[in-house]
Structure formats: structure tokens, C-alpha cells
Amino acid sequence: MTQTKQSIETSLITASTRGDYEQKTGAVNVPIYLSSTFDQEHFDSFGPYDYSRSGNPTRDALEKTIAELEAGTRGFAFSSGIAAIASALLTLNAGDHLVVTSEVYGGTYRFVTQVLTKYGITHTFADFTNLQEVETAIQPNTKVLYAETPANPLLGITDIRGIVSIAKKHGLLTFVDNTFMTPLYQRPLDLGVDVVLHSATKFLGGHSDIIAGLAVTKDEELGKQIYFMQNSMGAILGAHDSFSLIQGIKTLNARLTQSSQSALKIASYLDHHELVENVYYPGLPSHPGYDIHASQASNAGAVLSFTLPNRELTKAFVEHVQIPIFAVSLGGVESILSYPVTMSHAAIPKEERDKRGITEGLLRFSVGLENVDDLIADFEQAFHIAKKQITVSK
Amino acid sequence: MTENHISTRLAQIGTDTDPNTGSINTPIYLSTAYRHAGLGQSTGYDYTRTKNPTRSVLEEGIANLESGDAGFACSSGMAAIQLVLSLFKTGDEVIYTDDIYGGTYRLAVQYEEQYGIKAHFTPFQSVAEIEALINDHTKALFIETPTNPLMQEINIIQYAKLAKTHNLLLIVDNTFLTPYYQRPIELGADIVIHSATKYIGGHNDVLAGLVVSKGKELSEKLLYNHNASGATLAPIDSWLLLRGLKTLHVRMKQHTENAKKIVAYLEQETLVKDVLYAGLGGMVSFRLQRSEWVGPFLQNLKLIAYAESLGGVESFITYPATQTHADIPEEERIARGVDNSLLRFSVGIEEDEDLIAELKQVFAIIQQEVTIHDAN
Numbered sequence: 001m002t003q004t005k006q007s008i009e010t011s012l013i014t015a016s017t018r019g020d021y022e023q024k025t026g027a028v029n030v031p032i033y034l035s036s037t038f039d040q041e042h043f044d045s046f047g048p049y050d051y052s053r054s055g056n057p058t059r060d061a062l063e064k065t066i067a068e069l070e071a072g073t074r075g076f077a078f079s080s081g082i083a084a085i086a087s088a089l090l091t092l093n094a095g096d097h098l099v100v101t102s103e104v105y106g107g108t109y110r111f112v113t114q115v116l117t118k119y120g121i122t123h124t125f126a127d128f129t130n131l132q133e134v135e136t137a138i139q140p141n142t143k144v145l146y147a148e149t150p151a152n153p154l155l156g157i158t159d160i161r162g163i164v165s166i167a168k169k170h171g172l173l174t175f176v177d178n179t180f181m182t183p184l185y186q187r188p189l190d191l192g193v194d195v196v197l198h199s200a201t202k203f204l205g206g207h208s209d210i211i212a213g214l215a216v217t218k219d220e221e222l223g224k225q226i227y228f229m230q231n232s233m234g235a236i237l238g239a240h241d242s243f244s245l246i247q248g249i250k251t252l253n254a255r256l257t258q259s260s261q262s263a264l265k266i267a268s269y270l271d272h273h274e275l276v277e278n279v280y281y282p283g284l285p286s287h288p289g290y291d292i293h294a295s296q297a298s299n300a301g302a303v304l305s306f307t308l309p310n311r312e313l314t315k316a317f318v319e320h321v322q323i324p325i326f327a328v329s330l331g332g333v334e335s336i337l338s339y340p341v342t343m344s345h346a347a348i349p350k351e352e353r354d355k356r357g358i359t360e361g362l363l364r365f366s367v368g369l370e371n372v373d374d375l376i377a378d379f380e381q382a383f384h385i386a387k388k389q390i391t392v393s394k
Numbered sequence: 395m396t397e398n399h400i401s402t403r404l405a406q407i408g409t410d411t412d413p414n415t416g417s418i419n420t421p422i423y424l425s426t427a428y429r430h431a432g433l434g435q436s437t438g439y440d441y442t443r444t445k446n447p448t449r450s451v452l453e454e455g456i457a458n459l460e461s462g463d464a465g466f467a468c469s470s471g472m473a474a475i476q477l478v479l480s481l482f483k484t485g486d487e488v489i490y491t492d493d494i495y496g497g498t499y500r501l502a503v504q505y506e507e508q509y510g511i512k513a514h515f516t517p518f519q520s521v522a523e524i525e526a527l528i529n530d531h532t533k534a535l536f537i538e539t540p541t542n543p544l545m546q547e548i549n550i551i552q553y554a555k556l557a558k559t560h561n562l563l564l565i566v567d568n569t570f571l572t573p574y575y576q577r578p579i580e581l582g583a584d585i586v587i588h589s590a591t592k593y594i595g596g597h598n599d600v601l602a603g604l605v606v607s608k609g610k611e612l613s614e615k616l617l618y619n620h621n622a623s624g625a626t627l628a629p630i631d632s633w634l635l636l637r638g639l640k641t642l643h644v645r646m647k648q649h650t651e652n653a654k655k656i657v658a659y660l661e662q663e664t665l666v667k668d669v670l671y672a673g674l675g676g677m678v679s680f681r682l683q684r685s686e687w688v689g690p691f692l693q694n695l696k697l698i699a700y701a702e703s704l705g706g707v708e709s710f711i712t713y714p715a716t717q718t719h720a721d722i723p724e725e726e727r728i729a730r731g732v733d734n735s736l737l738r739f740s741v742g743i744e745e746d747e748d749l750i751a752e753l754k755q756v757f758a759i760i761q762q763e764v765t766i767h768d769a770n
Contacts, residue, residue, distance in 0.1 A: 006745075006748055007747065007748055009748075010697070010744040010745045010748040013707055013708055013742060013743065013744050014697065014708075026701070028598050028699055028706070028708055029597070029598055029599050206641075207419070207637055207640060208418050208419060209419045209637065247599065250597065250707045250708075250743075251596075251641045251644065251645065251707060253648075254641065254645055254647075254648045254743055255641060255644055258644045323398070323402065323406070325409060327418065332418070333405045333640040334405055334406055334409055334418055334640075335405075368405050369401065369404070369405040369640070369641065369644055370399075370401060370402035370406060371398070371399035371401045371402045373399075374398050374402045
């Protein structure tokens with residue numbers, strides 16, 4: 001079909017079938033190519049696919065889809081979010097340095113501190129909500145500024161344009177983990193970022209059924225470098241999971257719109273609750289960076305965090321909540337309640353965690369597609385019991 | 395947790411089925427057979443045609459959503475209809491709505507010709523007219539609402555009362571509205587059928603049918619026939635349906651929202667003769683002013699697929715005359731209103747403005763051709 005400019009809501013549905021896969025049979029869905037290798041017609045020139053690690057038609061459809069959605073030129077699908085982050089960061093060389101947001105997913109923290117250091121790639125953590133601090137952390141051998149926004153788990157906001165302008169001034173690349181927003185709400189490449197990363201396990205997949213990661217680039221040379229890492233290290237996404245992800249992306253708008261609406265209601269509810277100390281949600285005008293977020297993203301998303309006064313009350317609350325899953329991960333159709341201290345951020349030492357505000361009373365909540373009144377009623381009854389229990393035990 | 399809203403039950407379907415691991419998605423059990431601990435012992439699972447753990451989660455889930463007692467997952471929508479028709483024997487009679495899916499029509503006619511189960515096709519316009527058709531051999535009323543493709547609404551409560559009075563089964567094909575919008579068993583129906591290929595699956599990637607029944611005796615008969623004829627749904631397809639159900643409510647809301655906007659647009663389009671819409675769901679039918687425009691209309695579609703089937707995230711337009719209703723003889727088909735200018739639109743969840751822009755450009759092309767033709 002002729003490629004007229006479509007809204008992203010429509011591209012979510014149509015982007016995966018722009019290839020010629022559908023032309024052959026008329027199938028409205030990309031076939032799952034469970035073929036590791038491809039028969040070659042010619043002796044000295046190969047067709048577009050030779051080996052599925054290097055390129056697979058189903059994965060290809062997914063990679064083109066995410067490239068289109070993120071307004072990039074090239075997409076890459078990996079076997080997990082961390083595989084995407086690792087493959088992108090491993091384009092660096094021994095002796096290089098990167099500045100990483102101190103509010104960062106625990107798995108990224110672990111990779112940067114435990115793995116990259118083994119290859120002589122060093123790092124400095126900086127508070128990315130403070131551009132001055134980021135610029136100060138830059139060294140002569142710095143190559144990359146690495147941000148998450150909103151960040152995990154306190155939803156800290158990085159001024160993407162601000163970071164990009166610092167990077168450009170110093171000749172650096174900017175990497176942004178866009179997992180919490182997805183391209184539906186925030187397109188960092190449009191703001192000058194060089195590499196966008198996703199844990200596609202989350203909102204893009206959306207059903208808590210596959211582990212996947214994505215990377216997107218705009219610059220051709222950078223795209224070649226990441227492709228080289230993808231192909232040479234081979235942390236690629238399988239064809240079946242690529243297909244599941246394509247299907248998940250088709251309902252992204254319907255899911256995330258609903259979940260974000262609910263998240264705002266829940267954040268407001270928590271904000272007024274006597275037992276809740278702090279609520280972290282970029283949709284609340286009181287959230288630090290609210291204006292910056294609004295200037296670079298079209299919605300506050302479906303993840304929020306909140307703190308209760310102590311571990312005891314937190315434990316009692318979690319034990320009495322009935323609807324949400326108490327588990328790691330986020331971005332699913334099911335609401336997921338997480339305890340960062342022992343879950344997503346357990347890889348960060350306690351001392352570092354405390355510095356970052358990841359306390360024993362902190363809970364992260366990924367809002368699903370359940371009826372929001374049911375979720376609030378569930379929280380209300382859990383708070384009620386937790387409060388009674390703590391009072392009695394005292 | 396049945397007191398929760400249907401949207402909560404949909405999002406959470408199958409989340410607590412595997413206590414051993416806490417997996418929030420039901421595992422796909424690709425096992426045909428199950429080990430027995432000893433003579434006369436069973437875990438409840440023996441052979442996957444009879445019962446499969448993944449399929450059971452789906453079957454219990456749909457029974458809960460439709461407020462029935464038992465659910466049965468079948469290998470296609472037609473397999474589900476076949477399962478229900480297996481309740482009848484030679485000499486029995488069934489009264490069907492005449493505006494009905496072509497595949498159901500074909501099967502009903504075949505059952506009459508091959509097995510002597512008489513099929514009456516009639517519009518369900520008045521209870522009295524239907525009551526006049528009931529005799530000692532009548533066993534069931536079989537309706538779709540809204541009907542396919544003319545979107546007529548049939549009052550389930552009225553016909554449920556009629557069925558009770560005469561000791562008949564009321565069978566409702568609920569494919570178009572799904573339990574999110576309509577739960578026929580709550581209104582007095584005995585059996586609900588779904589082509590789950592449509593909205594329940596929702597992604598045009600799985601063929602499946604579902605049956606839900608109310609009452610112990612009826613459920614036992616269906617259970618027996620389901621296993622005996624064996625058109626059961628595979629575990630991976632059962633899992634895909636569970637996955638589809640988790641977004642059913644958000645998809646249906648979006649389908650309805652988009653459909654209403656499309657209807658508003660089509661109603662003021664001069665090349666359109668009339669628009670048929672039941673007010674809920676994503677299915678819209680409309681007639682062009684001239685049937686010879688159908689060809690150019692379909693040929694010029696780009697974004698919307700000209701394809702058979704419905705209920706997916708992608709928009710489809712179907713031409714019932716040659717596709718879904720081709721099995722109904724032409725004269726009869728036209729008499730029922732499924733004429734050669736009728737198109738059926740399964741409105742997807744793309745951005746509505748893009749869909750309307752697409753229709754506008756197709757109508758502009760037709761308008762141009764008409765103007766040139768008239769000028770000549």
C-alpha cells in the first residue's frame with residue numbers, strides 16, 4: 001500500500017504488514033517463520049535471509065514496526081530487555097566511559113557495574129534530574145549519556161532535550177530507556193536521542209507472557225554497529241515471541257490508554273490517603289519534573305510508586321491486597337504490585353538503594369486493565385486491615 | 395472473586411491457575427495423555443480430547459463470563475454449532491432466525507437433508523408468529539442478535555419465555571456482542587455459542603468456537619458429545635483465546651467508539667443508501683446506492699482489508715453476497731435483504747479519522763467515475 005502518513009494509533013495495527021509477507025497469501029498476520037536457515041537460489045549472491053540469527057522474516061516485521069513507531073530507521077529485537085541494553089552498550093570499547101542515571105533499573109545497574117567494568121568500560125552515576133550534575137560527570141573518555149525517563153522506580157524525570165544538548169556539545173551519544181512511556185506517549189528520537197531501548201516484556205508485549213527487548217536507532221552508522229552486536233552476540237528474539245510481540249503492540253493504545261486513566265485515579269486516591277507518605281507519579285502536578293514530562297511526553301503512563309511509613313505496614317498491606325499480582329515486572333494487563341527492595345532493585349547494594357530513596361516502605365504499582373473501582377476498593381480494604389493489625393500489635 | 399466487574403475478571407482470567415509456580419499465565423499443556431497413580435485413580439485428566447488443563451481454564455473462564463454452568467472449547471465456530479446441533483435427532487425440528495450466518499444456514503440445511511432434522515428459517519419479528527410454528531417435534535429456537543449481516547435485534551427475554559412455555563431450548567449466537575455487552579443466559583437462554591475466532595480471539599490469529607450451557611443435564615449431554623465427536627480446541631489455541639479475553643473489554647469499547655463515528659459518517663454520505671447498526675459493538679452494514687459500485691469500492695480500499703471474517707483489531711470489509719452468505723440461494727438471499735449492494739464492515743481499533751479518511755477517498759473515486767459516466 002502507498003505509505004501515507006498515519007497516526008501512531010493506526011500504525012500500531014498496520015506497521016507489521018507493510019512487507020510483502022501478506023501479498024503472497026493475503027494473510028492479515030505475518031507468518032511465524034520457524035526456520036533457522038533459508039535455501040539460496042544463487043551460488044554467489046544470497047537472498048535477504050540466510051540464517052535466522054542474522055535475519056528472520058517474522059522478527060524483521062517486528063523490527064520494522066518498532067522502527068516506524070519510534071520514528072527511527074532501524075529496529076532490533078532481542079531476547080530480553082537487558083539483552084537489548086547490553087547489546088547497545090557493548091558497542092563501547094575498553095577505555096570508554098559512560099554517565100548513567102543514578103535512578104536506574106536494577107538489572108541495568110548490575111550490567112553496568114559488574115559486566116561493563118570487566119571490559120574496561122567505566123561509568124559514573126549522576127542525578128539526571130539535575131543537568132548540571134550530569135555535565136560535571138563527563139570525562140574526556142565519556143562516550144554515552146544513559147537515561148531512563150520516567151525512571152524506575154521513583155518516576156524521576158530527565159529533561160530529554162537538555163541531556164541531548166549537553167551530549168551534542170560534548171560529542172556524546174544519548175541512550176534512553178523508553179519502557180515506561182512506549183512510543184505511543186514519548187518518542188525520544190524525535191527529541192535528538194540516538195538509541196531508544198525497551199524492555200518489550202512490559203507495555204509493548206503487554207500480556208506478561210514473553211520476555212523481549214528492543215532497540216531503535218536513526219543514524220545509519222549507529223544502526224550498523226548495533227546490528228553487528230545483535231548478529232555477532234546473537235541475543236536475538238525468537239520468531240514465535242516476535243509474533244506475540246507484534247500482536248501485543250496492536251492493542252497498545254487500547255491498553256495503555258485505559259491503564260493510564262486508571263493510574264491517575266489511583267495516584268490521586270493514594271495522594272489523599274492518610275497512611276501514604278509519598279506518591280510518585282508524573283501525572284500529579286506535585287511530581288518533581290511534572291512540567292518537563294508534559295513537554296516531552298503526551299501522557300503520564302501506568303506506573304506509579306508510593307511509600308508507606310515502615311516495612312511492617314507495607315508487609316501487612318501487601319499480604320491483604322487481593323486483585324494485583326505481587327510480583328516482579330510491570331506493564332501487563334494484570335495489575336502488578338512490586339517491592340523494589342527485594343525485587344527490581346535488589347541488585348543494588350542497600351547503602352546505594354537508601355541513597356536513591358528506595359526504602360523499605362516503597363511499593364511500585366503497574367496498573368492493569370481491571371476496573372479501577374475494584375482496584376481502589378481492594379487497596380482500601382487492605383489499608384484498613386493493615387492499619388488495624390499494626391495498631392493491635394502495638 | 396465473582397463479585398468483581400467483568401472487566402476485572404477478563405483482565406485476570408487464568409492468573410491463579412498454577413499455584414506450584416505462581417505463573418500468572420496459564421501454562422500450555424502440550425500433553426495428550428496423563429499418568430495415573432494406580433488402578434482406578436486419575437488426576438481428573440486422562441486424555442487431552444476429554445480434558446486438558448489449559449483448555450479447562452478457558453472453558454471454566456467462558457462459563458463464568460457468560461454466567462453459565464459449563465463451557466466447551468471447539469476447533470472452530472462451526473464446530474461449536476455442530477456440537478450444539480448434536481443435541482437433536484431425526485424427527486426433531488429447530489426454528490432459526492432467517493438472517494443468519496451462511497455457515498449456520500448451510501449446516502442446518504445439511505442436517506435436514508441428511509439426518510431429517512427439520513430447519514425452519516423465519517424472521518423473529520413477533521412471538522406469535524414463532525409460536526405458530528411450534529409443534530410437538532420442535533426442540534429449539536436458534537437466534538443471533540444482532541443478526542448477521544442485517545444487525546436486527548431480537549428480544550432475548552421474550553423468546554426465552556416462549557421457549558420455557560413450550561419446553562424448548564433457546565440457543566443464542568453471541569459472537570457479535572460478546573459477554574462484555576450481552577449475556578444471554580442471564581436473560582433466560584439455555585445455550586450460548588461463539589465463533590471465538592472473532593472478538594474473543596480478537597487478533598485474527600486463531601480459529602475457535604465456544605459453547606456455554608446452563609443446567610446440569612444439558613451440560614452433561616454437551617460434555618459427552620464434545621468428547622465423543624472430538625472437535626476440541628488445541629491447547630495453544632486455548633491459550634491464545636485466554637490471551638485475547640484479557641483485552642476484550644478495552645477492544646470492545648474501542649470498536650464501539652469507532653463504529654459510532656463510522657456510522658455517523660456513512661449516514662451523511664450521499665453514495666450510501668442506508669446504514670445498519672445495533673448501537674453497540676463493532677459491526678456495521680451498509681448499502682451503496684448502486685450495486686455496480688461494490689467492485690470499485692472494494693478495489694480502492696487500502697487501509698481496510700477486503701476480507702472474510704470479523705472481530706479483529708484490523709478493519710475488514712466483507713461482501714456478504716459472495717463471501718459469508720454465498721451458500722444461501724440468490725433469490726432467497728435477496729428476499730432476506732442481503733442484496734448485492736450490501737457491505738459488512740467490521741470496524742477495527744485503528745484511529746477512526748484514518749478509517750473515515752479512507753472511506754472518503756474511496757467514495758471520491760466512485761463519485762468521479764459516476765460524474766464522468768453521467769457526462770458521457
